[in-house]
Amino acid sequence: MFPSCLNAEAFEGNEELNSQHPSSSDGFSDFGTRTLFPPHLRAKFQLQLQPEAPQATMSHLLCALLSLLSFAALLESAQWKLQENVFVIDSRWDAEAPATMVELSCDSPEEAVLWRKDSSPFQEGKQRGKTLRVAVKELPDGGNYSCVSQESLRVLSSSLLLIARIGPDGTILRDILKSFQEPKTFLKCEAKNYSGVFTCSWMTENNPHVKFTIRSLEGPQGDVSCSTPVAVTEGALTTYTAQCHKENFCPFAEEHQPIDILLEAIDEVLYENYTASFFIRDIIKPDPPQCQHVATNGTVTWTYPRTWSTPNSYFPLTFKVKVKSTRRHRYQVYDTEEQWVQLPPGPAEVWVQARDRCYLSSWSSWSSLCR
Missing domain, CATH: 2.60.40.10 (Immunoglobulins)
Incomplete structure (x- = not known):
């Protein structure tokens, strides 16, 4: 039984793969393309499982590249639209760089308008008229610019100017x-x-x-x-x-x-x-394993985290067991792929952590005290 998101037809006609797949002794574990597969079959399986992978990958890469270039292009321009009526002004953050001139228009049929900045009358530049040119350089130059009716003082339109500080290398500080x-x-x-x-x-x-x-x-x-x-x-x-x-x-x-x-x-x-x-x-970081049982003979057992992916045979974990001797006050750490460990005689405290066995991602936090 194959998961719906895999192409089960990739297995048809492959006698070598079909004949070896049921046997876990050859390194297989259920289905998929994780590193539990023997390397010589892993590459072959990947190609058959994803027959259009090269084109799909190229398409994805092109799409991602265009997105990054578009975003970079926005950053290269002196001013760009973040969202409706919100604009970011890229300000070169050094004393020698000139201010950016921003032109604001009043989106209203009324002709007699006044300009305000953050609800206060605008004191610099052209105060009357439907177009306002303002120099933006420092943080105090940013804010909410609005045009209001000269007669009723009703807000007709507004624009919020944000400032991104650009360093010498052209990136945002x-x-x-x-x-x-x-x-x-x-x-x-x-x-x-x-x-x-x-x-x-x-x-x-x-x-x-x-x-x-x-x-x-x-x-x-x-x-x-x-x-x-x-x-x-x-x-x-x-x-x-x-x-x-x-x-x-x-x-x-x-x-x-x-x-x-x-x-x-x-x-x-x-x-x-x-x-x-x-x-x-x-970015995988499993939850800690769950301690299950501490036997009188010193055997400690645990289970996979409830939040971990299943089946466990396809998503195996590896474990670290930290043991602290309460007599000697020393720590020992054991590596194991089993879900149990036999402790040496004597009182001890035990913690367990887990990591994906197939990829070198992050270890989980240590479990609560098992014993």
Whole structure:
């Protein structure tokens, strides 16, 4: 029985593969293209399983490249539209660079209008007329520019100008987020299994009022959707998390196109963005194993995490067992692919952690104390 997201016809007509597939002694484990397959059959199986992989991969790469180039082109322009009535001004962050001249138009049939900035009368440049030219250089130059009726003072239209500080190398200067220590990154994404669901996290320090948007770099046309970020504050540090889901993700198939995530941060008028690109297999971090039983003879057993992908024969885990002798106060760590370990005589404390056996992704956190 093959999962619906795999092409079962790839096995037809392959006598070598069909004859060896049922035997686990030859290195097979259920179905798929994970590294449990013998290398000489793995390559052959991949080609048959994905007969159009080269073209599909090229198409995906071209699509991703165009998305990245489009995004880069936006950053290269002096000003660009973030969303309706919201614009980002790329400001060269050095004293010698000139200001960017921005032209704003009042979207109203009324002719007699006044301009305001952040609800206060605009004191610089042309105050009357339906077109306003303003020099944008420093953060105080950003804000909400609105035109109002000269007669009724009713707001007719408005534009929010955000500022992205551009460094000497042409990239955005980034100060809003605080870096994680391990791994050293601003935007960290992890998946508990191969369902296509993953969680992205980021942190701020002494800055709890920043507004964030996280989405696929491909925009609404992408196949990744993310929830609204949730914030948890402890002291000066605020950690944000968002759950994302890659649509139609097949856990049994090889990944050919990375997921590209864009995080946008707005702190009043300051704009920054952060990106992450990864395959699901590279961000896997299982939940800790569940300790099951500690026998009187010193045998400790555990089970796979409930959140881990199934079947376990296709998604095997490897384990580390940390044992602390309560008498000698020393630690020993054992590596095993079994779900049990025999402890030496004497009282001890035991913890277990797990990692995907097929890919060198992250280890889980240690389990709760088994004994």
